[in-house]
Amino acid sequence: MDWLVLLGVALFLGVRHSLDPDHVVAVSTLVSEERRLWPAAKLGFIWGIGHLIPIALVGLPLLILHLEIPPFFEGLVDTGVGILLILLGVTTLWKVIKERVHYDVHSHDETIHAHFHRPGHHHPTVKLERRQWITFGFGLVHGLAGSGAVAVLAMQASPSLEMAIFWLLIFGLGTALGMFAMTLFIAAPALAMASKRRMIRSGIRTMTGLVSLFFGSYMIWTILPELLK
Numbered sequence: 001m002d003w004l005v006l007l008g009v010a011l012f013l014g015v016r017h018s019l020d021p022d023h024v025v026a027v028s029t030l031v032s033e034e035r036r037l038w039p040a041a042k043l044g045f046i047w048g049i050g051h052l053i054p055i056a057l058v059g060l061p062l063l064i065l066h067l068e069i070p071p072f073f074e075g076l077v078d079t080g081v082g083i084l085l086i087l088l089g090v091t092t093l094w095k096v097i098k099e100r101v102h103y104d105v106h107s108h109d110e111t112i113h114a115h116f117h118r119p120g121h122h123h124p125t126v127k128l129e130r131r132q133w134i135t136f137g138f139g140l141v142h143g144l145a146g147s148g149a150v151a152v153l154a155m156q157a158s159p160s161l162e163m164a165i166f167w168l169l170i171f172g173l174g175t176a177l178g179m180f181a182m183t184l185f186i187a188a189p190a191l192a193m194a195s196k197r198r199m200i201r202s203g204i205r206t207m208t209g210l211v212s213l214f215f216g217s218y219m220i221w222t223i224l225p226e227l228l229k
Contacts, residue, residue: 006158006163007166007170010167014175014176014177015178017150018178019178022219023179026212027047027135027179027187030088030134030138031044032092035201037184040187044183045176047138048139048177048179049176050137050139051139051146053139054144055168060168063151063155063168064161069147077141077144077145078145079220079224081219082216085216088209089211089212092206093209095205150168151168
């Protein structure tokens with residue numbers, strides 16, 4: 001029964017890992033683009049699958065060969081995560097501005113007019129399929145950033161290599177399930193309720209964009225000095 005307890009701990013820690021601030025910020029910002037409940041929750045699960053792949057592809061060889069990822073590489077990948085969060089935040093804020101205020105140029109009686117106006121209808125600027133690939137990519141980068149630490153944790157927690165491999169995979173599965181649950185029970189319902197009120201939805205997207213921008217900047221600000229030593 002000890003192995004059941006061990007795998008249960010791995011599952012719990014995986015779910016807990018999915019709620020790390022950089023994970024929640026990235027997925028919440030991506031989910032804020034979606035109005036519908038199931039597609040929004042599905043984005044969380046897609047992120048989790050993307051997160052699981054590098055944990056398996058990188059973490060398993062580290063376990064088998066008893067290796068560790070150099071701290072410099074981990075810092076480099078974490079810096080990449082920060083840059084992606086900044087880009088995501090800037091892109092989200094730009095979309096909100098672009099959707100709320102349009103600038104048109106047209107002519108009447110050979111006279112050119114140019115003016116700003118508010119669009120009457122909202123048209124999504126990023127298709128769901130593309131957003132799924134973007135979310136999957138974020139999961140890959142996040143998983144790569146944490147694969148080394150998870151492999152070390154699996155080695156320390158498990159009495160054998162076989163158990164460490166199971167521990168690692170269950171941890172990754174827990175992360176995917178945790179993020180799916182977070183988007184399904186928290187983020188997605190809030191967006192679904194706000195979808196009929198454009199101002200509220202714009203406010204949510206603006207807030208997530210700002211948080212993504214500032215959190216990514218904070219990550220780089222804290223990690224970069226260590227990389228430059």
